[in-house]
Each structure stands twice: as structure tokens, then as C-alpha cells.
Amino acid sequence: MPLLIAPVFNSTTPQSVRIDMPNSYTLISGAEKPYKVASRYLRNEMDENRRMFDKRVDMSSLFLVGDYPEMRLTDDRDWIEEIENKLNLSTINGICSIPYVITAKANLYGITYLKRSLDGGKYMFDEHAQRIFLALLDRDLPTLAFRRYSLSLEKKSYEDQLLDLWIGLESLFVPDGRKGEITYKLRLRMAYYFGDSLQQREKIAQLIKKSYNHRSEIVHSGKVFGNTLSDEVNILRLMARAAILNVAMEGISLQDLQVRLDQLILTGDSYYERYNPSFFERIIL
Template sequence: MPLLIAPVFNSTTPQSVRIDMPNSYTLLSGAERPYKVASRYLRNEMDENRRMFDKRVDMSSLFLVGEYPEMRLNDDRDWIEEIENKLNLASVNGICSIPYVITAKANLYGITYLKRSLDGAKYMFDERAQKIFLDLLDRSLPTLAFRRYSLSLEKKSYEDQLLDLWIGLESLFVPDGKKGEITYKLRLRMAYYFGETLQQREKIAQLIKKSYNHRSEIVHSGKVFGNALADEVNLLRLMARAAILNVAMEGISLQDLRVRLDQLMLSGESYFDRYHPSFFERITL
């Protein structure tokens, strides 16, 4: 049976990894054969130059490996993309991607191009990222927010990243929003969700107001901010990631989240103090 090998570009692990996955796959690092096969067949065939391959794939990289019934990859494309997206959600330390899949049997091999490799800092699959990733495998995630978070990692411009992240954040915090009140609800709900003190909430509310105004300027007038959005986009990404993880780990609906957030504004408590979730990813402003 052919062997399927999908190198996880731009990833690294502090020690060898071996994780049994659904669909008879294994996620591993530190294994010689997957790297040798990828190095032999993929380096000279991919759309990126040889030096780029050597920078993005080595023995410490993650590899998704499994036996496959045929040389041509068909039904598992979406699942492989989901694994890539959950890996990226599991850690804020870098960005990884699965742009190519190799199917090899004896002297025969095939290469399936899935997407371009993503740019960013080296992705570190450490112990914490591994734990979160394993927890995510069997969990349902808020679909729109998760998709837009993942899409934001693929965008080159900060303007496009900001728009994707705001679509995701709106789906999380104002699923009941109506024109004219969205910014108000976003400011209050996100301030109480992420802020634990009055000072933190005021700071978050000001950030949300400013950033949502930037979103409107980009959408309605095509304004280009460039690198001036870098820190803002990074904070939005941390917020979106934290909220997606927290909702998934708690297993609550977005309607339940909205009700909880409105209760917080009446009680004045922080989300963690009131509901004591077993998992709650915080952010630092």
C-alpha cells in the first residue's frame, strides 16, 4: 500500500513526537524515513526553491504519515487542511502549513499540491501546543470564527488580516448584532470577557473602538494602513484565538456565550471568576 507523507512546513519540535491520529494517520517528528522521502522527492519538484525547502523542513519538523489505498489523494484533502488549522490554533508561536502531500510506493511517487506554504515565524510544537492540539481533535469549533482565523494566517496585507479577524470576532461576540449597535456590544462584551479589572476593560474597549473604526475605513473607503496595523492585528489574533479555544474547550454555544457576557455586565465580575472554566486562555495587553 502506498505511503502518504505530508511534511508540516516551518514546524519544529523540541523532542521527538509520535501521535496516533484519526483516519489511521500518525503525526510524528524525529523519524528518518519521512524526512528522507520528502527530501528526495519533494525538494526538486515543488514550486519553491531548494534552499527554501531546507529552511522549512528538517528532521525536527512534524510529518503527517499514513498508509493510503492508492497513489492519488482524493477524500482527505479537507481533513488535512483541518489538521493544519488546528495545529496553528494550538500555538501562537509561529505559523505552519501543509502545502504538499507525497504518495510513494517502491520507485513510484506522486506529489499533490494543496496550497502555498505560509509565511511566518518558526512554528514550535512544544508540550503545551501538543496538549491543546490533542484536546482539539475531537472537539467542535465555532465554524465561521475558526475558518476566518485560519484564513487570516494566509493573507499578506494587514488590512486583509484585520478584516478576516473582525468577521470571526463578530460571529463570536455579536451573533445578535444589528446595525448601529455592533460596536457598542463588541466593546462591552469583549471588555468583560478579556478584562479582569476596570483599567483592563477600559483599555480593551478603547482598542476595540479604534480597531473597528479601522475596519470600517478599510471596507468603506479602501484606506491602506500598512505596517501601522501590525500590533493591532496581533492583539486581534490573540483575542480571536483565545475566544475560539475557550468556547471549544467549554463546549458551549455562541448563544450561551452571549447570555453569559450580558450577565457579566450586570454583575461586574470577570468571566473566569464567575464561571470558573477548566480551560481559559487569557491575553495580556
């Protein structure tokens, strides 16, 4: 039977994993065969530094494996990238990527390049990440926010990361935004969404105002901030990830979210207090 093996670069698992997935795929770790095949055939074919393989892939890594009777990799390319993106959304502990796919039939092996491997800390697929990933498999995610969050992980500069994250956050919190009102609505809605107290809301509102001004300076004047944006980008990423997960887990539309957020501003409640969702990732500044 033809076989597909896609090593999940930079990933590690505290114990063996086996997850049956759609499209006749399995996500596994701790299995000898996928690692041996990848180690033998991929290391010398990589477009990147060959030593990179040993740093990014080992027996504890995740592997996406599937029976591939018709060998139609191009049909599943988007789905493989979606799995990578959902893995990255499942935890803030590191960044993984699926840059190469090996297809095998008898003694014939082919290597398909999807994209470069992503930079970042070691990706830990622990029990918490696994629970979230499994929940995301059959859920619809807010498309633009999810895509921009994933793209931000691929960008080298903090300016580009910030822009991607703000596009995602705007799509979540101001789908009704108009010029001149966006910053005001973002400050209020995000403050009441993430903040449980007046003090927290004030800190969030100040951060949003400052960061959105940075966004405008980057877009309109090409200003380069460099590493000074590091902490700010990390907070924006936490906010974007939390909101994407919360919307997906709750199954709420962005229009309904907007209505709820505006009601919170009138009542003075926090989102968690008012709606008490069964799943809610929180951000504490």
C-alpha cells in the same frame, strides 16, 4: 503498503513526537524515513524556490504520515487542511503549513500541491502546543471564527488580516448584532470577557472602538494603513484565538456565550471569575 507523507513546513519539535490520529494517520517527528523521502522527491518538484525546502523542513519537523491503501488523496484534502489549521491554533509560537503531499507506491511517487507554504516565524510544537492540539482533535470549533482565523494567517496585508479577524470576532461576540449596535456590544462584551478589572476593561473597550473604526475605514473607503496595524492585528489575533479555544474547550454554544456575557455586564463580574472554566486563555493588554 502505499504511503502518504505530508511534511509540516516551518515546524520544529524539541523532542521526537508520535501521535496516532484518526483516518489511520500518524503525526511524527524525528523519524528518518519520512524526511529522507520528502528530501529526495519533494525538493526538486516544489513550485517554490528549491532552497526553501532546506529552510522549512528537517529531521525535527512534524510529518503527517498515513497508510494509503486506496490512494484517494482528494477524499482527505479537507481533513489535512483542518489538521494544519488546528496545529496553528494550538500555539502562537510561529506558523506552519502543509503545502505538499507525497504519495508513494512501490517505486512510484506522486506530488500533490495543496497551497503555498505560509510565511511566519518558526512553529514550535512543544508540550503546551501538543496538549492543546490533542484536545482539539475531537472537539467542534466555532466554524466561521475558526475558518477566518486560519484565513488571516494566509493574508499578506495587515488590512486583509484585520478584516478576517473581525469577521471571526463578530461571529463570536455579536451573533445577534445589528447595524448601529455592533460596536457598542463588541466593546462591552469583549471588555468583560477578557478584562478582570475596570482599568483592563477600559483599555480593551478603547482598543475595540479604535480597531473597529479601522475596519470600517478599510471596508468603506479602502484606506490603507500598512505596518501601523501590526500591533493591533497581533492583539486581535490573540483575542480571536483565545475565544475560539475557550469556546471549544468549554463546549459552550455561541448563543449561551452571548447570554453569559450580557449577564456579566449586569453583575460586573469578569468571565473567568464568574464561570471559572477549567481552561481559559487570557489576554493582558
